[in-house]
Amino acid sequence: MKIKVVKNILSENESYAKKNRAIFAKNNILCLNMISSPGSGKTAILVKTINRLKGKVRVGIIEGDIQTDLDARRIRTTRAPVVQINTEGGCHLSAAQVHSALKLLPLDKLDVIIIENVGNLVCPSVFELGESAKIAVLSVAEGDDKPAKYPEIFARAKVLLINKIDLFAAGASIDFNLKKVEKEVRRLNKKIEIFPLSARTCQGFKNWRKWLIDSARNHPAQ
């Protein structure tokens, strides 16, 4: 006997993502889901971003890591509210985990929540967390072939931050062609915003900061 089922395998996650979306809408919060490989510089970008948004946009952070609270400690130096989630082996954050973390953030005092997902270029892009947009981060040290090798996240992201561009000026020998990456990413995702920057020198932060401020003020109801 064969029966038709047609049920979404991720319906449980979708249901929590919907609940999270409702919380963000109720509190008029822009939620961003930051995804990259480990070591691309997500936390360094966040620390510099939070400091540059002070007085303009109130930011809260949800940190996803397999182990430790090392990244949450770095975020705490900015005095921004932060909640650490340890997945203990899990390769991505789930909407249910984010839902629990939201209970620990002062939602009425925030304009933006950035979720720093577990360092992984594949799995996190499959699980919706209720975010308004995905932010992909790629560092020049990783090589310019990543958009071709891992199209999922680059096809789904609204913004791509290309980090560690200070390595070019430092004369480092790096196989990374910015134009090639931009062309490859736009083949699947024409509307993506691309901001090359350096979390070390803060080069390129102006445009990324402007995008964040504009998005926090003008984001549509989720």
Add this chain to the structure above:
Amino acid sequence: MHETVLAQRLHKLILAESAKYGAKPVAAKISCGLFAAVNDELLREALCAISRGTAAENLKLKIEHKPPQGLCEKCKKQFNIDLSNIKCSFCGSADFQLLPDAPLILEEIEFESEKKNENKSRKKHIKRK
């Protein structure tokens, strides 16, 4: 690595359907978009490990991967995107909109036939005699 989580959710859905029909599931078919990045071998291995000792043990899993879809801005037709040659398959234009990826769906389940069940219970009955 997310295949383990997918296998857990899938297993839960299959067992729920199995309980509803009161029958042992022997095969299931799922479909997913290419961007769900599902590795068939890993998903089958995970499901095999999770279903051990349950009604879904030894279930055969069929996985259908659906290609990403584009909507051509020029000829307005919907087409399957070939990642090695990204352009409209009808008019060749590179100007298109990427449509949302196909969701992960449990499409169908095949249950052990009643005849087979009857045969099994008959064999057991004969053995007892």
